[in-house]
Amino acid sequence: MTRASPDPAVRIKGLGRRFGDVVAVDSVDLEVRQGEMLTVLGPSGCGKTTVLRLVAGLDTPDAGTIEIGGRRVAGGGASVPPERRRVGMVFQDVALFPHLTVHDNIGYGLRHDPDREVRIRELLELIDLPDAGRRMPHHLSGGMQQRVAVARALAPRPDVVLLDEPFSSLDAALRTQLRGDVREILRAAGTAAVFVTHDQDEALTLGDRMAVMVRGRVEQVDAPEVVYGEPATPFVSTFVGTANLVHGEARDGFALTRFGAVRLVGQGSGGHRGRGLVVLRPEHLEVIEAPDGPADGASWRVLRRRFAGTEILYEVAAGDGERLWVEAGHAVRRLRVGDAVNLRLREIETVFFGAGHAPPHSTGPSGERAQRLAQRPDALDRLEVERIPEDDDDLADADVPVAPEVGRDLGR
Amino acid sequence: MSALARPRLPLRPFTRSGRARTAGDDPRAPWPLAVTGLVIALLALLPLIYLVIRALGVEGDALGFILRPRTIGVVVGTVALGLLVGISTILIGVPVAWLTTRTDLPGRRTWAVLTAIPLALPSYVVGFAFLAFFGPRGTLQGLLAPLGVERLPSIGGLFGAVLVLSLVSFPYVTLATRAAILRLDPAVEESARLLGDRRMTVFRRITLPVLVPAIAAGALLAMLYALSDFGAVGLLQFDSLARAIYLQYGASFDRSLAAVLALGLVAMTVALTAGEGRLRARAGTYATSRRRRPPSIVALGRWRWPALAFCTAVVGLALVIPVGTIAWWMVRGAMSGQPVELLMDVAIDTFLVGALAALAAVLLALPVALLAARHRSRLARFVESSAFAGYALPGIVVALAMIFLATRTVPILYQTMALLILVYAVRFMPQAIGGLRAALGTAGPRLEESGRTLGDGPIRAFTRLTLPFLRPAFLAGGALVFLTVVKELPLALLIAPIGFDTLATEIWDAASSGFYARAAAPAALLVVLSIGTVALLLRAEEAER
Numbered sequence A: 001m002t003r004a005s006p007d008p009a010v011r012i013k014g015l016g017r018r019f020g021d022v023v024a025v026d027s028v029d030l031e032v033r034q035g036e037m038l039t040v041l042g043p044s045g046c047g048k049t050t051v052l053r054l055v056a057g058l059d060t061p062d063a064g065t066i067e068i069g070g071r072r073v074a075g076g077g078a079s080v081p082p083e084r085r086r087v088g089m090v091f092q093d094v095a096l097f098p099h100l101t102v103h104d105n106i107g108y109g110l111r112h113d114p115d116r117e118v119r120i121r122e123l124l125e126l127i128d129l130p131d132a133g134r135r136m137p138h139h140l141s142g143g144m145q146q147r148v149a150v151a152r153a154l155a156p157r158p159d160v161v162l163l164d165e166p167f168s169s170l171d172a173a174l175r176t177q178l179r180g181d182v183r184e185i186l187r188a189a190g191t192a193a194v195f196v197t198h199d200q201d202e203a204l205t206l207g208d209r210m211a212v213m214v215r216g217r218v219e220q221v222d223a224p225e226v227v228y229g230e231p232a233t234p235f236v237s238t239f240v241g242t243a244n245l246v247h248g249e250a251r252d253g254f255a256l257t258r259f260g261a262v263r264l265v266g267q268g269s270g271g272h273r274g275r276g277l278v279v280l281r282p283e284h285l286e287v288i289e290a291p292d293g294p295a296d297g298a299s300w301r302v303l304r305r306r307f308a309g310t311e312i313l314y315e316v317a318a319g320d321g322e323r324l325w326v327e328a329g330h331a332v333r334r335l336r337v338g339d340a341v342n343l344r345l346r347e348i349e350t351v352f353f354g355a356g357h358a359p360p361h362s363t364g365p366s367g368e369r370a371q372r373l374a375q376r377p378d379a380l381d382r383l384e385v386e387r388i389p390e391d392d393d394d395l396a397d398a399d400v401p402v403a404p405e406v407g408r409d410l411g412r
Numbered sequence B: 001m002s003a004l005a006r007p008r009l010p011l012r013p014f015t016r017s018g019r020a021r022t023a024g025d026d027p028r029a030p031w032p033l034a035v036t037g038l039v040i041a042l043l044a045l046l047p048l049i050y051l052v053i054r055a056l057g058v059e060g061d062a063l064g065f066i067l068r069p070r071t072i073g074v075v076v077g078t079v080a081l082g083l084l085v086g087i088s089t090i091l092i093g094v095p096v097a098w099l100t101t102r103t104d105l106p107g108r109r110t111w112a113v114l115t116a117i118p119l120a121l122p123s124y125v126v127g128f129a130f131l132a133f134f135g136p137r138g139t140l141q142g143l144l145a146p147l148g149v150e151r152l153p154s155i156g157g158l159f160g161a162v163l164v165l166s167l168v169s170f171p172y173v174t175l176a177t178r179a180a181i182l183r184l185d186p187a188v189e190e191s192a193r194l195l196g197d198r199r200m201t202v203f204r205r206i207t208l209p210v211l212v213p214a215i216a217a218g219a220l221l222a223m224l225y226a227l228s229d230f231g232a233v234g235l236l237q238f239d240s241l242a243r244a245i246y247l248q249y250g251a252s253f254d255r256s257l258a259a260v261l262a263l264g265l266v267a268m269t270v271a272l273t274a275g276e277g278r279l280r281a282r283a284g285t286y287a288t289s290r291r292r293r294p295p296s297i298v299a300l301g302r303w304r305w306p307a308l309a310f311c312t313a314v315v316g317l318a319l320v321i322p323v324g325t326i327a328w329w330m331v332r333g334a335m336s337g338q339p340v341e342l343l344m345d346v347a348i349d350t351f352l353v354g355a356l357a358a359l360a361a362v363l364l365a366l367p368v369a370l371l372a373a374r375h376r377s378r379l380a381r382f383v384e385s386s387a388f389a390g391y392a393l394p395g396i397v398v399a400l401a402m403i404f405l406a407t408r409t410v411p412i413l414y415q416t417m418a419l420l421i422l423v424y425a426v427r428f429m430p431q432a433i434g435g436l437r438a439a440l441g442t443a444g445p446r447l448e449e450s451g452r453t454l455g456d457g458p459i460r461a462f463t464r465l466t467l468p469f470l471r472p473a474f475l476a477g478g479a480l481v482f483l484t485v486v487k488e489l490p491l492a493l494l495i496a497p498i499g500f501d502t503l504a505t506e507i508w509d510a511a512s513s514g515f516y517a518r519a520a521a522p523a524a525l526l527v528v529l530s531i532g533t534v535a536l537l538l539r540a541e542e543a544e545r
Helices: A048-056 A102-110 A116-126 A142-154 A172-189 A200-206 A224-229 A234-239 A365-374 A390-396 A404-410 B031-056 B062-066 B069-102 B108-114 B123-134 B139-147 B157-182 B186-194 B199-228 B231-235 B241-251 B255-285 B301-335 B340-374 B378-392 B395-408 B417-428 B430-442 B445-453 B458-487 B490-495 B503-512 B516-544
Strands: A010-019 A022-032 A037-041 A063-068 A071-075 A087-090 A160-164 A192-197 A209-214 A217-222 A244-251 A254-257 A260-264 A274-280 A285-289 A300-307 A312-318 A323-328 A340-345
Touching: A010 A048, A022 A048, A022 A063, A022 A192, A022 A217, A037 A048, A037 A172, A037 A200, A048 A063, A048 A087, A048 A160, A048 A192, A087 A142, A087 B186, A102 A116, A102 A142, A116 A142, A116 A172, A142 A160, A142 A172, A142 B186, A172 A200, A192 A200, A200 A224, A209 A224, A209 A234, A217 A224, A217 A234, A234 A244, A234 A274, A244 A323, A254 A274, A285 A323, A312 A340, B031 B255, B031 B340, B031 B378, B031 B395, B031 B417, B062 B255, B069 B108, B069 B157, B069 B199, B069 B241, B069 B255, B069 B301, B108 B301, B123 B139, B123 B157, B123 B231, B123 B301, B123 B503, B123 B516, B139 B301, B157 B199, B157 B231, B157 B255, B157 B301, B186 B199, B199 B241, B199 B255, B231 B241, B231 B503, B241 B255, B241 B395, B255 B378, B255 B395, B301 B516, B340 B378, B340 B417, B340 B430, B340 B458, B340 B503, B340 B516, B378 B417, B378 B430, B395 B417, B395 B490, B417 B430, B417 B458, B417 B490, B430 B458, B445 B458, B458 B503, B458 B516, B490 B503, B503 B516
Parallel strands: A037 A192, A037 A209, A087 A160, A160 A192
Antiparallel strands: A010 A022, A010 A063, A063 A071, A209 A217, A244 A254, A244 A274, A254 A260, A285 A340, A300 A312, A300 A340, A312 A323
């Protein structure tokens, strides 16, 4: 169903939308290619849903233009109403028509289609509910309802399908399963899609490419592995995955950190010079157990531990107050709070942010801190001043093993 | 009959899935509670049971009576009244609901409140006000007299009855429709637009069909109100079944024939109630909004003026004319030296009956609420449904049955205050059950169990721990019963001892004999109480949500 047209499915240029004093969308440029799934990741309130509603025509932009399938639909004098945009949408709360059967829900947009019945049957097969046509929406489970909503949106063969956090009201197990289902369905249909979410797993696993938004702006658009491996800004590095930002000095495509030199990748990696920040993922550092006692010269101490199923993350602190999140392999015995460890840099490539970016700082698993900070307009600027509190230092470099209750305090 | 004597949405029994079952819930009630509950259920069902017995024992040709042209005429008239009220309440109620939820109408909240108040006005008060305003020698004629208008056409009959009953019962449609609109996720309409429909098409294909069950449920409640009404049809002299029953009873050749008519009326109300329940369940499954995104607002533009004119007309007819007319006649009465002491005596008598009935009603409601909240046996369900079934009977039917019963079986009770208060208490206790049940839900059995483990006996634990939680529900329920009883007409008219007047019977007597000035003062008092009732009901609804 991919069209032979060279135009992208959606092209957004300089898009802006404000609500009173709040800038919800701030000069956003974005392209959705034919047949691709673009995920948009951002903390709640970052403007990602507003972008979707602007594309759908449910809201009107204050600035910028939107093209769908090469046709201008908003901005520059154009204002195509939603019913003529050829856009399908799947909403957070499903929004099936409660008074119509599954069959009539899917067929709703096919009023003038001579092959209506064939198309409905086709879609019922596609969403794997071939016999559900006569059932009413409220008799279906949440997952089934969401599949019907996808089929309904796909039925009139739209140029693009917009999905607005469609799984956020479902439980975790169902969400994972439905994620796979919907990806299959959309791939089979070959329709371009924009999938908005605040769940980074969803954005990373589902997207052909992903866009990261914060405070109404797009920070980066790239393939998920590139966004993770070569984040464009400190915010992206800490929001997508867990990241430590440590001081480094760049030169000739390398940066020198307290752990040694790392090879730099990403945009302009060869041209960096001078002091800046280096992104170190937890898996970039090897944890080496120090024998008992501080006399060994171990420089890091375990502050807290976070078990995430497939991996164990430890937050460790150095004598100078620097804190990092590191990942310990299974070879390492389970560490306890207060244990002394050494860290060694693995052979890696990573990115460097020159002067003007935020100072050394690490985030907890899943970027919770970045999420929290991103809620506040001035958050990123405040990273500058939010240094690790002084009174934590003496705990971290205490001579005696840190007592458990101290660890608990630190975990506060 | 008074507006609040009808079953109302927040006062219905809870559904079976009302409360999650937790470990330790005993489905079987202790026997003293079970017996008490059964006795109350029996009391509530007594009018219906006795009516059936009486109708079966009719002497002479019952079939001939039913097939008499006059009987058939009354039935046809009643059906016509119901249908016309149903249609006109939809025509008034739906636009009001839509304007106050989905448009930028100026003063939306104020309009919403003003259009809810008429529901609490007793139908006979509005009927009296319309007679006194539009009637042959009414206020309007007085205003038009300088223009040479000697006489206005009569406001009575079907037209007057439909007008008055529609104006007091359209809020049923407004409230049901408003609730359905607010429960409709805006994304549903947005989806329809993205699938290719224009705004008007979405309204026709989606919005309206989704709201239909709620609108119809509201209209059926209005029809139920119209069929059960006694006061307005009585004053406006329209022969609906309710009035025919009263007249047949008064004619007293064969009072059993009145019982036959009453059973016919009961059959109609049962059908309407069943239909309303089904439609309301359907409306529930159509509720799609989980996050309460506010509905999208339509800019009225030039249509603002017709919309404002419409709302003004509705409030003018349903509120301003009745209240204004009553005030006008009250002033006229006061200037012509209408005695105030008489009103004081009647008011005190009425409030006394209301207070005693309210006390008795909450006491009767407690065992029913306990059974319903704590025990999930078939007996508990039977007791609760019986209590509500008695509540759903038209007042005139209950009055008739209780007179028969008292004269035949316990003549000592006949014509006593005790009987009147008992009947009131049994009839209106459901108004207190809902709140008590909800309160018992928050003060669960775990509370008493913890008291028991600390050394209290079962009764002591209940009085020390649970009872304090029920205080607000007792007060709210009691207040509601009080306000309802104070406005009640048919039972007061037929059961109260001879010579005992309530505010309602005072208005009835004066208005039906054309003494408008004498009826105005008690009517004004009831209007003030009614507005208090609306405030109370709105609070009760909030609390039960």
